[in-house]
Amino acid sequence: MSDSHRVTLATEGLGIRFGGHQAVQDVTASFRAGELTAIVGPNGAGKTTYFNLISGQLAATSGSVRLHGQDVTSFSAARRTRLGIGRAFQLTNLFPQLSVQENIRLAVQSRAGVGMRMFSVWSEQKAVNQRTAQILEQVTMGPLRDQIAATLSHGNQRKLEVAMLLALDPEIFMFDEPTAGMSVDEVPVLLELIHQIKAMRDKTVLLVEHKMDVIGALADRIIVLHQGCLMADGDPAEVMALPLVQQAYLGSTGVRHE
Numbered sequence: 001m002s003d004s005h006r007v008t009l010a011t012e013g014l015g016i017r018f019g020g021h022q023a024v025q026d027v028t029a030s031f032r033a034g035e036l037t038a039i040v041g042p043n044g045a046g047k048t049t050y051f052n053l054i055s056g057q058l059a060a061t062s063g064s065v066r067l068h069g070q071d072v073t074s075f076s077a078a079r080r081t082r083l084g085i086g087r088a089f090q091l092t093n094l095f096p097q098l099s100v101q102e103n104i105r106l107a108v109q110s111r112a113g114v115g116m117r118m119f120s121v122w123s124e125q126k127a128v129n130q131r132t133a134q135i136l137e138q139v140t141m142g143p144l145r146d147q148i149a150a151t152l153s154h155g156n157q158r159k160l161e162v163a164m165l166l167a168l169d170p171e172i173f174m175f176d177e178p179t180a181g182m183s184v185d186e187v188p189v190l191l192e193l194i195h196q197i198k199a200m201r202d203k204t205v206l207l208v209e210h211k212m213d214v215i216g217a218l219a220d221r222i223i224v225l226h227q228g229c230l231m232a233d234g235d236p237a238e239v240m241a242l243p244l245v246q247q248a249y250l251g252s253t254g255v256r257h258e
């Protein structure tokens with residue numbers, strides 16, 4: 001099997017119960033390098049909870065999460081991050097009082113573990129500076145490098161968050177409604193960034209998304225959750241055409257409920 005199609009992440013019978021409510025139930029799915037999977041479903045279907053179970057923000061009450069076959073279900077979120085599960089949080093990863101450049105620099109340093117080897121501080125700092133400049137350019141935020149993160153527009157804050165995730169260079173990228181709250185003209189740049197990540201071929205991308213145009217532009221595959229259960233999994237066009245999905249996700253009128 002080529003490297004870009006190997007399974008990197010999998011959930012087996014994954015579930016969580018909150019008191020009497022089974023928010024996610026018996027979800028078995030595997031995700032491959034070079035593939036972007038959109039996770040869709042009506043409000044309250046369990047999409048964010050499924051994400052939380054994968055990234056470790058929530059502890060599963062049944063089933064397992066596997067990274068390259070290793071069972072990481074009992075690992076903390078921080079440990080999963082170190083192993084390569086990277087999640088863009090809705091702006092909670094930013095340091096609001098630092099500049100764009102300083103934010104990215106911190107993420108690059110964190111990835112590189114700078115400071116551990118004093119004898120090579122100079123060359124490490126040079127490498128950090130180069131990588132920071134490269135990411136600033138990639139996310140087209142060069143002109144904003146000295147702006148304080150808290151003063152950025154919402155769209156640019158979301159972009160900075162993706163930039164920081166890029167700097168951390170995880171193997172698994174998880175995005176939960178990355179374009180939420182963005183203005184129409186801010187959306188294409190972010191989609192292009194996610195497209196670039198997918199085009200790296202060795203990254204596995206998971207995307208929780210409501211907007212059909214975003215899904216259409218990016219998804220190789222769609223997973224549908226409904227009342228916590230996996231209802232469909234497959235090719236986007238085929239999955240969205242299923243009567244079951246049309247009814248549950250789009251509603252009988254064909255209009256999605258935001």
Ligand SMILES: Nc1ncnc2c1ncn2[C@@H]1O[C@H](COP(=O)(O)OP(=O)(O)OP(=O)(O)O)[C@@H](O)[C@H]1O
Nearest residue numbers: 018021022023041042043044045046047048049050
């Ligand atoms: N910490 C929690 N405690 C209790 N119930 C919870 C908790 N987190 C989520 N739930 C419940 O689990 C269900 C799934 O919620 P979740 O946020 O995962 O849905 P979602 O598909 O992401 O919805 P949306 O599209 O509205 O974001 C909901 O009924 C929600 O109320």
